[in-house]
Amino acid sequence: MKIVVCIKQVPDTAAIIKIKQGSSSIETEGVQYVLNPYDEYAVEEALRIKEKIGDSEVAVLSMGQNRTKDAIKTCLAMGADKAIHLIDDLFEGSDSYATSLILAKTLRDIEYDLILCGKQGVDDDAAQVGPSLAEMLNIPHVSVITRLDLSDDNKKAILHREVEDGTEIIETSLPALFTCQKGLNEPRLPSLKGIMSAKKKEIREVNSEALGLSREEIGSAGSKTEVAALSLPPQRKGGKIIKGEPQESIRELVRLLREEAKII
Amino acid sequence: MIKVSSDVVIIGGGIVGISIAYHLAKKGCSNVIVLEKERLIGSGSTSKGAGGIRQQFSSEINIRLSMESVKIFEQLADELGCKDLFYQNGYLFLLSTEEEMESFKKNVILQRDMGLEVDILSPDDVKSMIPFVNTDDLLGATFCGTDGYADTDGVLQGFAREAKRLGVEIYLQTEVEGIEVKNGKVCRIKTGRGDIETHMLVNAAGPYSAIIGKMAGIDLPVRPFRRQIFITEPMSFIPDSMPMVIDFHTRFYCRKESGGLLMGGGEKKELSSFDTNVDWDSLEILAEKGIHRIPAIKDAKIKRGWAGLYSITPDFNPILGRVPRVEGFICAVGFSGHGFMHSPVTGKLISELIIDGEASTIDLSPLSINRFEDKDKIVPEQNVI
Numbered sequence: 001m002k003i004v005v006c007i008k009q010v011p012d013t014a015a016i017i018k019i020k021q022g023s024s025s026i027e028t029e030g031v032q033y034v035l036n037p038y039d040e041y042a043v044e045e046a047l048r049i050k051e052k053i054g055d056s057e058v059a060v061l062s063m064g065q066n067r068t069k070d071a072i073k074t075c076l077a078m079g080a081d082k083a084i085h086l087i088d089d090l091f092e093g094s095d096s097y098a099t100s101l102i103l104a105k106t107l108r109d110i111e112y113d114l115i116l117c118g119k120q121g122v123d124d125d126a127a128q129v130g131p132s133l134a135e136m137l138n139i140p141h142v143s144v145i146t147r148l149d150l151s152d153d154n155k156k157a158i159l160h161r162e163v164e165d166g167t168e169i170i171e172t173s174l175p176a177l178f179t180c181q182k183g184l185n186e187p188r189l190p191s192l193k194g195i196m197s198a199k200k201k202e203i204r205e206v207n208s209e210a211l212g213l214s215r216e217e218i219g220s221a222g223s224k225t226e227v228a229a230l231s232l233p234p235q236r237k238g239g240k241i242i243k244g245e246p247q248e249s250i251r252e253l254v255r256l257l258r259e260e261a262k263i264i
Numbered sequence: 265m266i267k268v269s270s271d272v273v274i275i276g277g278g279i280v281g282i283s284i285a286y287h288l289a290k291k292g293c294s295n296v297i298v299l300e301k302e303r304l305i306g307s308g309s310t311s312k313g314a315g316g317i318r319q320q321f322s323s324e325i326n327i328r329l330s331m332e333s334v335k336i337f338e339q340l341a342d343e344l345g346c347k348d349l350f351y352q353n354g355y356l357f358l359l360s361t362e363e364e365m366e367s368f369k370k371n372v373i374l375q376r377d378m379g380l381e382v383d384i385l386s387p388d389d390v391k392s393m394i395p396f397v398n399t400d401d402l403l404g405a406t407f408c409g410t411d412g413y414a415d416t417d418g419v420l421q422g423f424a425r426e427a428k429r430l431g432v433e434i435y436l437q438t439e440v441e442g443i444e445v446k447n448g449k450v451c452r453i454k455t456g457r458g459d460i461e462t463h464m465l466v467n468a469a470g471p472y473s474a475i476i477g478k479m480a481g482i483d484l485p486v487r488p489f490r491r492q493i494f495i496t497e498p499m500s501f502i503p504d505s506m507p508m509v510i511d512f513h514t515r516f517y518c519r520k521e522s523g524g525l526l527m528g529g530g531e532k533k534e535l536s537s538f539d540t541n542v543d544w545d546s547l548e549i550l551a552e553k554g555i556h557r558i559p560a561i562k563d564a565k566i567k568r569g570w571a572g573l574y575s576i577t578p579d580f581n582p583i584l585g586r587v588p589r590v591e592g593f594i595c596a597v598g599f600s601g602h603g604f605m606h607s608p609v610t611g612k613l614i615s616e617l618i619i620d621g622e623a624s625t626i627d628l629s630p631l632s633i634n635r636f637e638d639k640d641k642i643v644p645e646q647n648v649i
């Protein structure tokens with residue numbers, strides 16, 4: 001089975017984000033970048049399928065600047081077989097739509113049975129690229145999956161996704177695209193040996209010209225959306241400790257939840 | 265509101281600034297303010313270190329700084345009223361070439377002259393000490409059992425707690441933006457939260473210390489360089505007693521941490537920068553060197569990694585003490601990867617300098633900034649990781 005995993009490098013969730021003065025982008029100095037946590041589930045699932053059914057190949061696909069190589073290498077060290085790095089200054093500024101288009105163009109020339117993505121990038125939390133990519137490729141997609149089983153002939157997949165009050169179980173033919181949610185698996189960590197073997201794996205660089213994409217189709221010119229402004233969430237206020245006898249303090253708690261927090 | 269004046273203002277709430285604050289307060293000077301730009305003390309290099317503490321250096325001044333610091337580390341738990349923070353498991357330097365053997369033997373003579381107990385070991389001795397080390401290409405090793413490592417955050421928080429109890433103020437998220445010098449004297453520190461009048465400033469800004477120097481018109485030869493650490497998942501074969509192991513030839517080092525190994529060193533040569541992203545190339549290099557020295561770690565999983573900054577001077581020794589031409593400007597900078605182990609004695613020395621007018625525990629003249637005036641006279645430290 002040929003599996004493609006689309007991954008993204010994102011600012012570490014622990015990073016303290018500062019917004020660039022008077023702009024709609026963030027201060028990148030001092031920010032650490034990591035493999036998008038939801039993409040780890042996608043990589044792990046691909047590797048598990050390969051280990052289970054054998055005779056498979058896991059290819060990683062990522063668009064990003066030079067530093068994105070580190071995220072790609074993390075996947076190769078986990079056990080992915082090869083990678084394509086979409087790198088071009090013209091790609092910069094692409095929104096979810098333009099990104100999906102670039103990925104779709106790339107996948108047109110690649111054989112695949114299964115495409116896995118994280119359910120969303122933790123940087124912009126858009127959750128768009130997976131589904132729009134599937135639409136552009138004209139293949140089925142199921143988002144936010146927490147379980148993936150293949151039929152005996154590996155031609156179909158059965159997916160679980162958590163919905164309110166239950167689990168939705170969906171069957172689909174392959175090729176298809178799924179976006180992965182926490183709970184799907186426990187991603188492995190790269191081992192030292194894995195890191196060494198990743199050195200020898202192929203990372204093919206592809207630019208806009210190779211994909212036959214023009215300047216107008218990609219980057220901010222090709223984007224359908226525009227970030228108007230960025231602002232930080234309001235600072236969290238300190239907690240409140242309600243002292244006193246349980247009976248009274250609970251009454252006070254209920255009053256505060258009702259009158260101050262207005263949540264009950 | 266922050267105070268508008270203070271006897272001493274320390275710039276930088278890393279281990280060096282906090283140790284200086286503590287030692288000043290302990291010695292009776294507690295009208296002290298520490299200014300830290302980040303949200304937490306220790307956010308800079310201090311939280312990125314390996315916690316290593318060693319006395320095995322090539323130069324007398326570094327051996328002296330370490331031996332005095334070890335004395336303080338040994339009774340720190342008592343002094344700060346906390347649990348033991350110092351693991352004296354020793355430092356084992358593995359040596360692979362005749363040249364390394366020669367220079368380390370020379371160092372051992374100096375170290376023993378100064379009263380340090382250091383052993384020269386054969387590859388077989390190494391094998392019996394740590395059976396999982398590959399000794400095939402080793403010629404020998406040196407070992408000092410009073411070296412070791414300590415809990416960096418424990419020491420930092422301990423110093424900070426005591427300093428505050430004695431009256432020191434630590435202002436977080438307070439960035440120094442300028443320094444006013446009048447008639448050759450420090451008179452005012454400008455911060456994002458207001459000005460503070462003072463005639464005594466200590467520059468303990470770690471990798472940023474050259475920027476602080478510039479604010480007062482002083483050129484400090486201290487440059488930031490990225491260094492990284494990786495932690496493996498627990499591995500059953502690592503004993504608690506494992507010393508810090510330094511493969512001197514490749515600069516790969518490791519010690520036990522949370523059941524696994526903390527590993528660092530042996531990175532690629534880089535230009536000076538403030539970049540603290542983990543660099544994959546260095547991880548590859550480290551993996552190769554690590555597996556060579558300890559083959560059993562090849563299946564070890566990397567749990568996490570981080571990058572921090574060394575503050576490096578031309579001779580890898582710190583710059584401690586006053587500077588010419590600007591009165592009231594004191595440096596405690598450029599620790600070149602040894603700032604944690606040298607922080608206790610630095611606190612003591614700078615407090616002596618400020619309160620008594622002169623440092624008495626150790627003569628500071630070899631660490632004066634003046635040494636860089638005559639480039640030919642600089643003697644670099646050889647044992648740098």
Ligand SMILES: Cc1cc2nc3c(=O)[nH]c(=O)nc-3n(C[C@H](O)[C@H](O)[C@H](O)COP(=O)(O)OP(=O)(O)OC[C@H]3O[C@@H](n4cnc5c(N)ncnc54)[C@H](O)[C@@H]3O)c2cc1C
Nearest residue numbers: 276278280301308309310313314316440470572603604605
């Ligand atoms: C990977 C790695 C491993 C290491 N291993 C060891 C080891 O084993 N043993 C050892 O002894 N040392 C080790 N070190 C070195 C050690 O961590 C440093 O020497 C030590 O932490 C320096 O402390 P510091 O207080 O001078 O600097 P820092 O901890 O960097 O503190 C300086 C502080 O100044 C603040 N600051 C800067 N500019 C301003 C401003 N304008 N206004 C206000 N605040 C400001 C910063 O935010 C920072 O918190 C290691 C370092 C690294 C990176």
